[in-house]
Amino acid sequence: MKGTPASPQCGFSRQACHLLDEHKIKYDYFDVLADENIREQLKKYSNWNIYPQLYVDGELIGGLDIMRKxxxxxxxxxxxxxxxxVQQTKDMRKYLESLINQxxxxxxxxxxxxxxxxxFTKELINxxxxxxxxxxxxFDISQDENVRQKIKEYSSWQTYPQIYVNGQLIGSLDILKQLDEEGTLVQTLTGKQGITV
Structure with a gap:
């Protein structure tokens, strides 16, 4: 835009700010009058020769008329x-990754x-x-239904319990039983050799 929301330097920028404010839409801005080089480069980049230019998530939406429409x-x-x-999905993914890597x-x-x-939980603990x-x-999945559902999507694994080693899904109880039968359970889960008796 030309100017700032508090001091727009053209009628179109003033109208754009008013429209966004009127609809309680949060936005950020860059004053193209502050840097002639950026002003010209942005016109080339966007293939849009007028200001204001509205971008949503890095994508050019258009100018005032398109915004209004x-x-x-x-x-x-x-x-x-x-x-x-999309942002909530990204945030949930980050949250799940932080849980998995606790x-x-x-x-x-x-x-x-x-x-x-x-x-199954009791059998796993035993x-x-x-x-x-x-x-x-x-993590007790019965305490957070959102995590319970979303981690199934995240891991593409529909059953519980779910076991992660260093952020990687190993599987569920049946996989751990198989690892135990093969004698590789301790090494898989801890990286240490088990003691054979």
Whole structure:
């Protein structure tokens, strides 16, 4: 835009700010009058010779007329909602990754190690205890339905418990049972050799 929202330097920029403010749309701005080089380069980049230029998530939407039309017919609100959904998805993915990486061995199941809330969880805890694996963290999926559903999408694994080692999905209880039968459970989960008796 030309100028700032507090001090627009042309009628089109003033109208654009007013329109965005009127519809309570949060925005940021760059005053193209502050840098002639950027002003000219942006025209070339966008193939749009007039200001203001409206960008949403790095994509040129257009100028004042297009902005006005999109706001009037609801397309602008839809675009912002889609952007919000994308951002929420990115935020959820980051949150899930932070949970998965809380510890080298991370378990997602119903309940806690002390009070398992399903047979599979209890069986998993017993298997880990038998293998003398005690260094892990857990997340109780029954306490957060959103995480419970989204981590299934994230991992493309529909069942619980889910076991992660160094941020990588190992699988569920059946996989751990198989690893135990093969004698590789301890090494897979801890990176250490198990003790053969």
């Amino acid at each position: 999109m706001i009037e017919n609801g397309d602008f609100e839809l675009k912002l909602q889609q952007l919000n959904i 510890a080298p061995l991370m378990l997602f199941f119903k309940g806690t190690s002390e009070t398992p809330r399903c047979g 298997l880990l205890s038998k293998a003398n694996i005690t260094d892990y963290k857990t």
